[in-house]
Amino acid sequence: MIEQIGGAKLEKSDFIGINECFQPVEREYKRGEIITxxxxxxDTICIIKEGTVYLTTxxxxxxxxxxxxxxxxxIIVTCIVPESDNRIFYLTAKTNCKIDFVKYxxxxxxxxxxxxxxxxIINAYINKSHxxxxxxxxxxxxxxxxxxxITFFEYIKKGKGKNTFFLPLPLSDLADYLSVDRSAMMxxxxxxxxxxxxxxxxxxxxxxxxxxxx
Numbered sequence: 080m081i082e083q084i085g086g087a088k089l090e091k092s093d094f095i096g097i098n099e100c101f102q103p104v105e106r107e108y109k110r111g112e113i114i115t116x117x118x119x120x121x122d123t124i125c126i127i128k129e130g131t132v133y134l135t136t137x138x139x140x141x142x143x144x145x146x147x148x149x150x151x152x153x154i155i156v157t158c159i160v161p162e163s164d165n166r167i168f169y170l171t172a173k174t175n176c177k178i179d180f181v182k183y184x185x186x187x188x189x190x191x192x193x194x195x196x197x198x199x200i201i202n203a204y205i206n207k208s209h210x211x212x213x214x215x216x217x218x219x220x221x222x223x224x225x226x227x228x229i230t231f232f233e234y235i236k237k238g239k240g241k242n243t244f245f246l247p248l249p250l251s252d253l254a255d256y257l258s259v260d261r262s263a264m265m266x267x268x269x270x271x272x273x274x275x276x277x278x279x280x281x282x283x284x285x286x287x288x289x290x291x292x293x
Contacts, residue, residue, distance in 0.1 A: 127151055128178060131176070
C-alpha cells in the first residue's frame, strides 16, 4: 500500500512507529462544527484523516472568506498566525470529519527511534501544504474573474490528472475562496460554457483544450 502526499510516495512501512512518534489524538466532528481556532498558544497540528475542513475568517465588513480548504492527507498548523488586530481564524468541518491532533512540538522534533521515517513524513506534509498555499496565492493574484476561474480549474485538473473532475467545494463556497461575488461568478461560468471553454454541470467541470489559450 502506498499513500501519495504532496508528490511524495510513502510506503506503508514508513508509517510504522509513527503513532509512537507523534502520539496523535483522534477526534470526530460533525458537519458545521468549529474544530479549533488559530492561536500562537495552540500547540497542535491537525492531520485530516476523513472529510473536508475549511479555514475561514471574516473581513472588515463581516463577510466570510475561505482562506483554504483541506482534505484527506492535508496538515494544518494552527499555531502560526499572521499579525492582525482582532482577526479570528476558524477551522470548520464542512463535512463529517475525522482528525488526528498532534503536538506541534512533537511533530517538528525528530524522535530517536523512527527519525528517518519521521523526517520523510514531515517533508511530504510540508511540501503539500506549501504547494496549496502558493496555488491559492496564484489564483487570487489573477486580475480578472475569468482568469481566477481558469487558474483554479487548471490546478484541480492537474491534481486529478484528467480534464473532467468534481469541484472540491460547492459553487457558493468557491466564490468565497476566490473572493468574488457569487452572482458575477455564476454569470462568468455561464459565459465560459457558451464560449466552449468549459462544460459545467453543477460541481462537475470539464476543461476544454482551448481554455488555457485565453
